[in-house]
Amino acid sequence: MSALLELQGLSIRLPTPAGSRAVVHEVDLAVEAGQIYGIAGESGSGKTMTMLSLLGLLPRGGTVHGRASFAGRDILSADKKARQALRGRDLSMVFQDPMTSLHPMLTVGKQLTEHARKHLGLSKGEAAARAAQMLEDVRIPDGEAALRAYPHEFSGGMRQRIAIAIALMCEPQILIADEPTTALDVTVQAGILALLDRLRREKGMAVVLITHDLGVMSSIAERISVMYAGRVIESGDARDVLKQPSHPYTRGLLGSLPQPGLGAGTELRSIPGVPASPLDPPRGCAFHPRCALAVDACKEGVPPLLRRGDHAAACIVTMRDVASEEVVA
Amino acid sequence: MLLLIGITLISFLLTQAVPGDPALANLGQHPTPESIRAFHEKYGLDDPLPVQYVNYLGNLVQGDLGVSQQTHQPVTDDLSKLVPATAELAVFAIVFSTIFGVGFGVLAALKRDRAVDHGLRVFTLAGISVPMFWLGLLGLYLFFFKWGLLPGGGRLDPTTTPPTDVTGFNTVDALLDGNLNTFWDAFKHLILPGGVLVLYSVSLISRYTRSAVLEVLHADYVRAARAKGLSEFTVVTRYILRAALPSIVTVMGLVFANVLAGAVLVENIFNWPGIGQYAYKSAVSLDLPAIMGVSIFIALVYVIVNLIVDLLYAVIDPRVRLS
Ligand SMILES: Nc1ncnc2c1ncn2[C@@H]1O[C@H](COP(=O)(O)OP(=O)(O)O)[C@@H](O)[C@H]1O
Ligand code: SF4
Ligand SMILES: [Mg+2]
Numbered sequence: 001m002s003a004l005l006e007l008q009g010l011s012i013r014l015p016t017p018a019g020s021r022a023v024v025h026e027v028d029l030a031v032e033a034g035q036i037y038g039i040a041g042e043s044g045s046g047k048t049m050t051m052l053s054l055l056g057l058l059p060r061g062g063t064v065h066g067r068a069s070f071a072g073r074d075i076l077s078a079d080k081k082a083r084q085a086l087r088g089r090d091l092s093m094v095f096q097d098p099m100t101s102l103h104p105m106l107t108v109g110k111q112l113t114e115h116a117r118k119h120l121g122l123s124k125g126e127a128a129a130r131a132a133q134m135l136e137d138v139r140i141p142d143g144e145a146a147l148r149a150y151p152h153e154f155s156g157g158m159r160q161r162i163a164i165a166i167a168l169m170c171e172p173q174i175l176i177a178d179e180p181t182t183a184l185d186v187t188v189q190a191g192i193l194a195l196l197d198r199l200r201r202e203k204g205m206a207v208v209l210i211t212h213d214l215g216v217m218s219s220i221a222e223r224i225s226v227m228y229a230g231r232v233i234e235s236g237d238a239r240d241v242l243k244q245p246s247h248p249y250t251r252g253l254l255g256s257l258p259q260p261g262l263g264a265g266t267e268l269r270s271i272p273g274v275p276a277s278p279l280d281p282p283r284g285c286a287f288h289p290r291c292a293l294a295v296d297a298c299k300e301g302v303p304p305l306l307r308r309g310d311h312a313a314a315c316i317v318t319m320r321d322v323a324s325e326e327v328v329a
Numbered sequence: 330m331l332l333l334i335g336i337t338l339i340s341f342l343l344t345q346a347v348p349g350d351p352a353l354a355n356l357g358q359h360p361t362p363e364s365i366r367a368f369h370e371k372y373g374l375d376d377p378l379p380v381q382y383v384n385y386l387g388n389l390v391q392g393d394l395g396v397s398q399q400t401h402q403p404v405t406d407d408l409s410k411l412v413p414a415t416a417e418l419a420v421f422a423i424v425f426s427t428i429f430g431v432g433f434g435v436l437a438a439l440k441r442d443r444a445v446d447h448g449l450r451v452f453t454l455a456g457i458s459v460p461m462f463w464l465g466l467l468g469l470y471l472f473f474f475k476w477g478l479l480p481g482g483g484r485l486d487p488t489t490t491p492p493t494d495v496t497g498f499n500t501v502d503a504l505l506d507g508n509l510n511t512f513w514d515a516f517k518h519l520i521l522p523g524g525v526l527v528l529y530s531v532s533l534i535s536r537y538t539r540s541a542v543l544e545v546l547h548a549d550y551v552r553a554a555r556a557k558g559l560s561e562f563t564v565v566t567r568y569i570l571r572a573a574l575p576s577i578v579t580v581m582g583l584v585f586a587n588v589l590a591g592a593v594l595v596e597n598i599f600n601w602p603g604i605g606q607y608a609y610k611s612a613v614s615l616d617l618p619a620i621m622g623v624s625i626f627i628a629l630v631y632v633i634v635n636l637i638v639d640l641l642y643a644v645i646d647p648r649v650r651l652s
Contacts, residue, residue, distance in 0.1 A: 057555055088558035100549040105646050115557035150647040
């Protein structure tokens with residue numbers, strides 16, 4: 001086990017009004033130290049739940065099966081105290097909406113220093129000095145004053161920078177950024193992504209970057225996994241996946257990206273049909289109702305992730321050449 | 330200010346609208362026409378209404394609420410003697426109902442739809458819907474007549490040495506004297522009347538707290554606090570409870586009003602010599618200066634409590650400070 005964070009066959013069930021439902025199926029992921037790992041997929045595909053399960057923060061009644069290890073240690077079976085000590089210290093998370101993820105009635109300073117004092121045993125002064133430094137690192141002007149301010153005094157982009165600073169306070173080995181730019185202005189998005197990339201280099205941490213926008217990935221991610229209806233349906237080196245997408249869904253996602261050179265006003269091609277719900281996926285390949293390449297066999301069984309070298313996709317048509325070997329093996 | 334004038338005017342008109350002659354109510358069994366006329370003259374009852382009102386206001390701004398027709402003491406003197414008794418009862422009720430109400434509410438929200446939550450729901454529903462006088466009489470019957478565990482009324486046993494008057498709170502004054510016997514006796518006298526008030530208030534606070542906590546329980550910033558690795562205790566007290574605090578302050582204002590209203594009832598059941606009992610006695614004897622005095626005093630308290638609640642909002646929520 002060499003990867004810093006490794007998931008094997010991770011499945012998640014959540015309670016719903018209609019009973020317990022599997023929302024994430026058999027996810028495999030391996031994030032190396034210092035790497036930016038992109039996870040893409042439409043809203044509802046299970047990206048957030050997968051990450052929350054690692055932190056032990058699934059909604060009440062949620063259960064997780066399979067294996068997940070961090071730095072060689074099994075984290076799913078660890079006790080409550082051990083997981084609490086891991087959270088915010090080695091494994092940090094930044095959430096989607098900076099307008100709601102900061103407590104409106106607590107100062108920025110309080111929210112920056114609290115967990116650092118607990119995890120690292122810093123004094124008030126030490127924590128404040130570190131917090132001011134962190135704010136500078138994420139390019140918040142006048143950190144000292146910002147510590148005494150409240151979240152509502154900052155713009156959305158600034159708040160997300162503050163949320164990132166909070167996540168970085170204990171110098172985690174992995175930062176999980178769950179759609180950190182989705183709720184923000186396009187003009188602000190690039191700044192946040194550049195910030196994440198710079199911080200990764202400076203601090204040597206790994207970043208799991210979640211987004212439903214593959215375009216965001218192309219510039220900074222090293223590896224990519226694409227999720228659909230609770231499954232990883234394609235994963236591989238970022239350049240391979242983006243240049244030669246093997247799954248019809250990924251191709252569709254890339255087809256709906258604005259193409260450089262086509263200019264503004266070009267109509268985006270989007271995938272026809274509605275995203276499958278992982279709560280009640282279609283039989284067989286969950287993508288078949290929307291897939292132009294679908295054959296009858298696609299409705300039969302769930303296609304396994306088929307490998308072509310380092311690049312894997314769960315499609316029996318586009319990966320036909322390797323399908324037979326896998327089935328035999 | 331406008332509010333206070335309005336309140337004096339309304340209570341003034343109300344007291345005037347009551348049929349019956351205060352002279353007849355106060356002069357005993359066989360008033361003579363002369364004594365009635367003398368009574369009317371003494372209290373200015375035959376002046377035109379606007380004149381009576383203006384006279385009253387003029388005296389009011391000088392801190393003169395008139396003389397009670399019943400005790401023959403200035404109403405302000407009566408009030409200053411009785412206010413500490415009611416205040417002690419109210420503080421007792423509010424302190425205990427806040428501690429338990431907030432605690433129960435948080436517990437019910439965190440354990441929602443489990444046995445604790447269902448149990449607390451039944452308890453608080455009963456606490457709100459059972460009439461206070463019934464609860465008071467039941468308490469009196471069980472704890473005093475039947476089991477003899479608690480005193481049946483008053484603030485102290487006749488045999489207990491009263492404490493030196495410092496704050497007017499018998500419990501506090503007894504502690505200041507270092508007299509534990511007196512403290513214990515005063516505390517025992519508080520339990521029944523205070524308990525009746527607590528049971529209602531605790532239910533109200535608990536229900537409000539529960540729903541306020543449920544509202545923020547799944548907020549993003551609560552999940553973010555957990556993701557930082559803070560202990561569950563810190564998350565609940567510093568993040569969840571903090572966010573629910575404005576709603577809790579709102580219900581505290583409501584509880585305060587209810588405790589004052591409940592005090593009238595409770596003080597009469599338990600013979601507690603406070604404002605509530607005074608209000609009742611002056612109402613039945615049509616003691617107009619006393620009725621007016623109590624109304625104005627209570628109105629003033631309400632205004633101050635509302636002011637404090639508004640100030641607290643600003644202290645708690647920085648976003649309120651801006652607007
Ligand atoms: N609290 C919840 N209870 C039950 N189901 C949920 C809950 N939150 C999300 N889900 C379901 O889990 C699935 C995965 O959600 P999520 O991980 O948030 O997707 P993503 O982050 O990719 O948008 C969704 O289909 C959603 O319907
Ligand atoms: S398995 Fe079939 S339906 Fe699924 S993506 Fe491939 S071709 Fe389309
Ligand atoms: Mg999500």
